[in-house]
Amino acid sequence: MIIGKSKKELEKMRAAGQLTGLVLRELKQLAKPGVTTIEIDRAAEKMIRDAGGLPTFKGYHGFPYSICASVNEQVVHGFPSGYELKEGDIFSIDCGVTLNGFVGDTATTVPVGKVSDEWLALVRVTEECLELAIEQCRPEKHLGDIGAAVQRHAEAQGYSVVREYVGHGIGRRMHEDPQIPNYGKPGQGPKIKAGYVFAVEPMINLGTHHTKVLADGWTVVTMDGRPSAHAEHTIAITEEGPEVFTRIEAQALAEAVEGDIAAVRLQP
Secondary structure, three states, X not given: OOOOOOHHHXXXXXXXHHHHHHHHHHHHHHOOOOOEHHHHHHHHHHHHHHOOOEEOOOOHHHOOOOEEEEEOOEEEOOOOOOOEOOOOOEEEEEEEEEEOOEEEEEEEEEEOOOOOHHXXXXXXXXXXXXXXXXXXXXXXOEHHHHHHHHHHHHHHOOOEEOOOOOEEEOOOOOXXXXXXXXXXXXXXXOEOOOOOEEEEOOEEEOOOOOEEEOOOOOOEEEOOOOOEEEOEEEEXXXXXXXXXXXXXXXXXXXXXHHOOOOOOOOOO
């Protein structure tokens, strides 16, 4: 069952989303050559807790970290580790924050240093897929319209769309109904209604769409070892159109939220 949100619940989700977006914005700045992904994970947990939130991912079905840190051929759910980011990597950061009982969820793929044009194009198209999907998050549209928009754009550019992992509803729990695939046909699936909140997250591969899970039981990689990019926002459906809770756009908004965040420092 898809759970609609009241005005009061949407206000709380907006606050959770803004905090999540701000944390991700700061983590992107840390993604430099020589920095380890576990250092970025520690910075994320500190920021989230200092702001009064909880790292949603930590302990979720046994996941042991505060962010998912997926590099190059890793699609999603990557474990932060002692891996030092290198010039030319692409680094997907997925972050979830629980604040006042509601969850925000957002992700982006960061180029590390100077990255090849081929890989930069993959990141750009993935972000474009997300924006096209957001435009479909309107009342009276169908769930299939979201996935169709992603699939159409990605495949037109010569990329493939991951099938096994999908977006989802979000609210008091990180994963609520419905599942939101990144592929599909326009006009199919349940109608979208005002009050729904979705976490839409295209996962786009340079090569095959097939994936496998590593021995840690979590990290998903492309079957052919070619790179993958990931982008995600938490989006509320309103009568006026989509409202992206996790997008940090206005400087005034960023500064207002940032007042609750301690200075970012990599933890030893």
